[in-house]
Structures are given as structure tokens and as C-alpha cells.
Amino acid sequence: MNLTRRQVTALAGSLALPAFAQAPWPGKTLRLVVPFTPGGTTDLLARAMAPELQQRLGQSVVVDNKPGAGGNIGSAEVAKATDGHTLLMGTVGTHAINAALYPKLPYDPVRDFAPITLVAAVPNVLVLNPANAARYGIKSVADLIRVARANPGKLNMASSGNGTSIHLAGELFKTMTGSFMLHFPYRGSGPALLDLIAGNTDLMFDNLPSALPQIKAGKLLALAVTSAQRSSAVPDLPTIAEAGGAVLQGYEASSWFGLLAPSGQPADQVARLQREGAAVLNMPALRERMAGQGAVAGGGSSAEFAALIASETAKWARVVKASGAKVD
Numbered sequence: 001m002n003l004t005r006r007q008v009t010a011l012a013g014s015l016a017l018p019a020f021a022q023a024p025w026p027g028k029t030l031r032l033v034v035p036f037t038p039g040g041t042t043d044l045l046a047r048a049m050a051p052e053l054q055q056r057l058g059q060s061v062v063v064d065n066k067p068g069a070g071g072n073i074g075s076a077e078v079a080k081a082t083d084g085h086t087l088l089m090g091t092v093g094t095h096a097i098n099a100a101l102y103p104k105l106p107y108d109p110v111r112d113f114a115p116i117t118l119v120a121a122v123p124n125v126l127v128l129n130p131a132n133a134a135r136y137g138i139k140s141v142a143d144l145i146r147v148a149r150a151n152p153g154k155l156n157m158a159s160s161g162n163g164t165s166i167h168l169a170g171e172l173f174k175t176m177t178g179s180f181m182l183h184f185p186y187r188g189s190g191p192a193l194l195d196l197i198a199g200n201t202d203l204m205f206d207n208l209p210s211a212l213p214q215i216k217a218g219k220l221l222a223l224a225v226t227s228a229q230r231s232s233a234v235p236d237l238p239t240i241a242e243a244g245g246a247v248l249q250g251y252e253a254s255s256w257f258g259l260l261a262p263s264g265q266p267a268d269q270v271a272r273l274q275r276e277g278a279a280v281l282n283m284p285a286l287r288e289r290m291a292g293q294g295a296v297a298g299g300g301s302s303a304e305f306a307a308l309i310a311s312e313t314a315k316w317a318r319v320v321k322a323s324g325a326k327v328d
Contacts (some may be wrong), residue, residue, distance in 0.1 A: 025269055029060040031086045035074025035094055037067045039190025040160055041207035041295075045119050045257050046089040048289065052280040067187045070098055070163035070327075072106055079107035081262050084269070088260045089119070093164040095260070096312035100320040101163040102327055109313070114270050115305040116259035117277045118298030120290055123227035123254050124169045125211050126240060127220040128203045129196055136202075141223050141243035144203070148179035157181040158201040160189040162327045168316065169205035169226050169253035171323040173240070176248055196220065207255050208233060208294035226253040233294035253319075256312070258298065258305055274302050 030053075034046045043065065050061040066074030071094040078088040088094075095109045107113075128138060136147050136155075148155055159167035162185045174181060184201055186192035189210045196204050197219050204211075205226060212233060214220040224240045225231050241251045259277055261270055280286060281299035290297045298305075319325075 025272075026057055026059040026085055028085055029062055030057065031062055031064050032089060033074045033078050033086065034063055034065045034089050035067060035071035035091075036065065036160060037186075037188025037190045038065055039193070039210065040188045041122060041209045041255070042089050042091055042257055043188075043190070044209055044293070045290075045295070048286065049119065049259075049277070049280055052283065052286065053276060056276040056279060067161075070094075070101075070161040070167075070185070072098060072102070072163075075109075076106035078260070079112035079262060082264060084265065086262065087116070087273070088113070090258050090260045091164070092254075092256050092312055092316070093161070093167075095258075095309050097165065097168055097316045097320065098163040099313060100317040101168075101325060109309070112263050113260040114263050114265050115302050115309060116261060116270060116273045117281070117302065118256060118258045118300055118305045118308060119277070119281065120295040120297055121254060121256045122293075122295040123208050123225040123231050124166060124205045125208045125215070125225050125231075125234070125237070125294075126173075126203065126205055126223045127196070127211050127215065128223065129199045129201070130218070130221045131199055132202045133221050138223075141238075141240060141248070142245065144223065145177045145179060145244065145247070148174075148177065148181055152180040153182055155181040155203065156184055156201040158184050158186060158192040158196050158204040160192055160206075161185050161187060165253060165255040166192075166205050166207065168319060168323070168325060171325040172251065172253050172319055173205070173248075175323040176251060177244070178247075193220075205253070209290075212293055226251070228252045228254075231294045233292060256298075256308070258308075270302060 032046050034043045036042045046063045050063050054061040075094045078086055138144050157170045195201050215222045224238050224243045241248050278299040281297045287297045
């Protein structure tokens with residue numbers, strides 16, 4: 001069969017189209033945005049996952065810290081990303097609390113993102129600067145309630161930023177105990193912990209994984225965890241509900257972290273990220289490492305993560321309303 005030059009060109013073009021459409025993904029380095037400073041739990045989890053994801057995806061995975069505004073700056077950057085290679089390590093703050101706390105967000109936590117998988121759930125832990133605690137005579141949650149009630153505004157409460165679970169855990173504590181402590185928001189857990197250890201602030205409801213090394217080193221005094229049950233990483237620590245008596249019955253303020261992509265990410269790529277992310281989170285060594293830090297590894301489906309975001313958004317909206325928490 002003799003073909004004209006035009007027919008040959010058309011045939012070549014038709015054969016090339018499927019190959020172009022099926023170009024392998026990822027085709028370049030993936031950027032995993034952490035919307036907080038280095039050293040906090042969000043950052044620790046991202047850096048634990050990145051090298052394992054890199055092995056499975058066949059492309060470099062670079063952690064990029066973009067802190068500010070309670071996680072809003074980094075989250076908004078990912079929401080607007082169109083390069084197909086930008087992901088977010090989101091948190092209960094960026095995707096459940098901030099919608100109720102901020103009058104206007106630079107992104108929509110639901111519309112602008114495609115949930116991939118829950119990475120981990122962790123309790124927060126109530127920690128104090130040991131020297132400051134000794135000066136006030138605080139050795140227990142009951143002592144803290146007594147001192148905070150007797151001295152409104154005298155105690156300083158650090159957090160990793162407005163709208164984070166660390167902030168709201170403290171606001172819930174204040175509401176339920178009828179106490180008042182000054183809130184000092186930082187740009188991440190790392191800087192807040194440094195100031196707490198230095199004695200520039202008095203206490204913090206930090207994520208357990210980032211606080212645990214400092215607790216073990218004796219640089220922080222831990223009084224209780226914020227979860228409904230005790231943590232296997234610190235089994236001797238009571239829950240706040242246990243330690244706080246009748247006034248704190250029902251108290252619970254845990255944190256979670258998860259992978260998300262911009263909503264424009266193709267469904268097959270989101271599905272692959274979920275499969276690979278779940279495989280990483282089910283690695284025995286990584287699960288054991290997370291458990292040792294007080295984190296329970298995730299790895300569920302995208303639908304399960306989306307359902308968690310929806311339920312947590314409703315829960316924290318109630319907490320924000322009841323506590324009267326404001327962005328300051």
C-alpha cells in the first residue's frame with residue numbers, strides 16, 4: 001500500500017498521541033509542603049515519609065516548610081498549585097479548625113483539596129517549663145487549675161499558631177476550667193518549644209511526638225495527655241479528663257495529620273499516591289517508629305480521610321464556638 005506524505009504524517013501523529021497522554025507520572029521532583037516551621041510534628045511526619053515515598057514513586061520528594069497564619073499560608077499555596085507535583089501535609093488545624101476560627105480563609109479546605117490518606121493521629125500533651133512550674137507550685141493538672149484561676153492572665157500559654165490543635169486544646173481547657181491564660185502564638189511548634197524550654201513561656205499543649213524527646217530529657221514537665229485514652233508512648237501519664245476531676249470530664253483534643261493534593265490532581269494520580277502512602281504507613285519499622293513517638297499510623301482510603309475531615313470540621317466548629325476562641 002502506497003501512502004502519501006500527508007497520510008504518513010497523520011498516521012505518525014495518531015500513534016504519538018496515546019504515548020504522550022500516558023506519559024509517566026511523577027515526571028519530576030515532588031514537593032511536600034509543610035505549612036509550619038521545622039521541628040514540629042507536621043514536619044517530623046513529613047520527613048519520615050518523604051524518603052519512603054521517594055523509593056516507591058521513583059522521584060525525589062522534597063519537604064518544603066512554608067509556615068505562617070496557623071498553616072494558612074502553606075495550605076493556600078498548595079491549593080493554587082497547578083504543576084501536578086505539589087502536595088500538602090495537612091493537619092486538623094488547616095483542614096478542620098481554621099474554617100471556624102478565621103473569618104476568611106485564603107483556600108477552601110474541602111473544595112480546593114483532594115484527600116489522599118490519613119498519615120497519623122496523635123494526642124497532645126500538657127507540658128510546662130519545670131522551673132516556672134516549681135515557682136508556682138504546679139505538680140499536677142489540679143495545681144494548674146488552682147493557680148490559673150487564682151491568677152488570671154499571669155500564666156503564659158504558647159502554641160504553634162492560631163487555629164492549631166495546640167491552640168484549641170488550651171482554649172478548651174480554659175473554657176472548661178473557667179480560667180484565663182495569655183495565649184502566645186508562634187509560627188510553629190519548634191520555636192514555641194524553644195521559648196518554653198528557655199522559660200519565656202509557662203506551658204503548652206504540644207503534639208506528643210515533638211514534645212516527647214524534651215520530656216524524656218527532663219527539659220519539660222509533662223502533666224497529662226489530651227486524648228480520651230492514655231498513650232502507649234507515655235503510659236504513666238493520665239489523661240486530662242482523668243487528672244482534672246469533674247470539671248474536665250469529657251475533655252478530648254487530639255491531633256491528626258494527612259496527605260492532600262490540589263483538587264485538580266487527576267484521580268488516577270491521587271489513587272496511586274494513596275496506594276503508595278498506605279504502603280509506606282504500613283511498613284512495620286515506620287509504624288513502630290511512630291508508635292514510639294506517640295503517633296498512631298494511618299494509611300486508610302481517601303474516602304475515609306474525607307469523612308474524617310468532615311466530622312472533625314463539625315466537631316471543632318462547636319469547640320471554637322463554645323470556647324469563644326479568636327485569632328489574636
